[in-house]
Amino acid sequence: MAGAHPQEIDLAFAGNHELRKRVHAAIDQNPTQTTLFRDISAYILGQASQPSNEPSAKKRKLEDSNGAQNGSGVASSLTSAATKAWRQYPGVSFSLPQRKKFTLELVDKRDGGVRAVGADGSVEFSIPWRDVDQVFCLPVPEKAKRQHNFIVLPVHGDGVNPVPDHLKSSPPEPIVWTFEEATGKNIVEGEDPGPSPMAEAIHHCLIQASTGKMVIFPDADQFESAIPQSHRKGEKAYHVKGHRGSKEGYMFFTSAGIVWGFKKPLAFFDFASVTSVSYTNVLRNTFNLVITTQTGDIEFGMIDQADYNGINEYVQKHGLQDASMAATRRAQKLNVNPPAEKKDNGTNGAAAEPDDGLTELQRAEQQLQNMEDEEDEDEEDYDPGSEGESEGSGSDSEDEDGEGYEGAEGEEHEEGYEEGEGEEGEEMES
Structure with a gap:
């Protein structure tokens, strides 16, 4: 069994989870190979601790490029169990990229990140802080107990924009876990039972890594649902229920963009990716919302009419119906010169709308x-006489x-x- 394997094997192959599993499997199949793998592991660990003969300046540059810490010369990696975590949260329920309980760990170094650690101490999956695009803390709708989903979105992992060619074979995936608020006897006096302490810890790490990012919470100034929560009277709701194809989910209209979750495929539409927003299949009780991006249209159906005004105010506030503004936002995100405005009947590049004072809906x-x-x-x-056939x-x-x-x-x-x-x-x- 894996628990009987020598410790030096786990240390030597800590940076390569798949290879370590293969070594364990080889030992389990042929225990006589234990001594051989132990000797190989000791050699690897010995090489890692050997002083280099390179000149000190060149050595320092090499260590920095490998993420070495404290001048030890031993490479530090987010995926290495040898890298100590700043905060640990055992028994956290993850839903993406795996639906399982792991220990959540935050590594607050510049080359650190967020990771999920299994029962055997191995790192199952992780995202470095430098690769984080956005972090959200959003309430989980329709739950008797208050729960919040933390979403860590990696760069190129928004589920909307095209993935670069070099990442298409293994596109980045978001990490989603659930925080359940303490209730009753589980509440510790003097401690916030909500998600704020965890969010503050993540924010600390983002600052340490100089990412310029922060944890984004829903905000009533951005959007607040007009539909009351029957299971929790008097409490604000920040979500809109809808369908993407046959899958039911929730939309959140945040200060950074629109989030669709929480099941696969999770999607995040930042303002720069949205070319326009329109409404279709308008009925008395429901309507559909179509978000147009550079890659095409994504339609969300069966949205309650009660939330139209709030959604439309959000769309108007952020100029999401103006294609020329979308091009300008993309240019600003890519740090290039914005495209010149094209006027078409005085609409700055947008399709001409009748001047009747009415909204599209x-x-x-x-x-x-x-x-x-x-x-x-x-x-x-x-x-x-033909009424029956009418x-x-x-x-x-x-x-x-x-x-x-x-x-x-x-x-x-x-x-x-x-x-x-x-x-x-x-x-x-x-």
């Missing part, structure tokens, strides 16, 4: 009402209320909805 609702009025007029001229406004009004969705063709609608995003609009309009 209100115009869509108006069009829907006009269609109903036209159907009513047609119904007045229709032959009463497809008049009665069925449409049911669809608007959401009641007709479970009618005679309800199963077909549901199946079409679960097949994917591409058919969603077509099914909902039918």
Whole structure:
């Protein structure tokens, strides 16, 4: 068993988890090889501690490039169990990239990071602070006990923007774990039972690594849901429930961008990645939100109409419907000169909108009402004798209320909805 393996083997191969597992497996299969692997491990450890004959200046530069600490000459790595953690949180429930309990560790060095450590002391997965794009702390909706999900997003791991060619074989994945607030007897007097202490510890590490990042919490000034939480009266909700294809999830409108979670594929739309936002399939109770990026459209369906005003205010506040602003934001993020503004009928590159003082959603609702009025007029001229065969406004009004969705063709609608995003609009309009 792995617990019986000599300690020097674990130390020698601490920086390569897969190789260490292969060594353990070889020993388990043929215990007579234990002495050989122990000698190899001792040699590796001896070489690591040998003083170098390189000139001191060159040696110092080499050590720095390998992340050596305290001038010891021994390379320090986030994935090495020999690198000591600044904070440890045992028994933390992770959901990404693995759904399992690990010990959460924070390494507060410049070349440190966040990592998950297994029961055998091995590092299962990690993200260096220098590779962190964003860190979020978001409440988990619809839970009886207060829970918060910490999301550590790596650069190129937002699930929206294209991944560089050299990372396509193994794209970076976010790390997500759940913090459950202490209640009752578990509350320690004088300690905050919420996620703030953990967030402050992460923020300390981000400062130590000079990342310029901070932990982002939801903010009512950015977005607050108009739908009350039935299970926790009087408490604000910051999420919007919706569907991406057949998968149900939650959207959070934060100061850094829009987060969709918490299951795979998790997505983060920073303002620079959003070309425009539009509304489709506008019904009386629900609507769809389409976020257009450089790589295409991503549609989120079945959003409650009660949250439209809050979402639209957020969209307007950050100029997410203006394609020219999106290009400027991308230029600023890439630290290049912004593109010259192109004027098209005085709209600065954006598609011309009717100057009627209405929002896009209100115009869509108006069009829907006009269609109903036209159907009513047609119904007045229709032959009463063929009323049983009519497809008049009665069925449409049911669809608007959401009641007709479970009618005679309800199963077909549901199946079409679960097949994917591409058919969603077509099914909902039918």
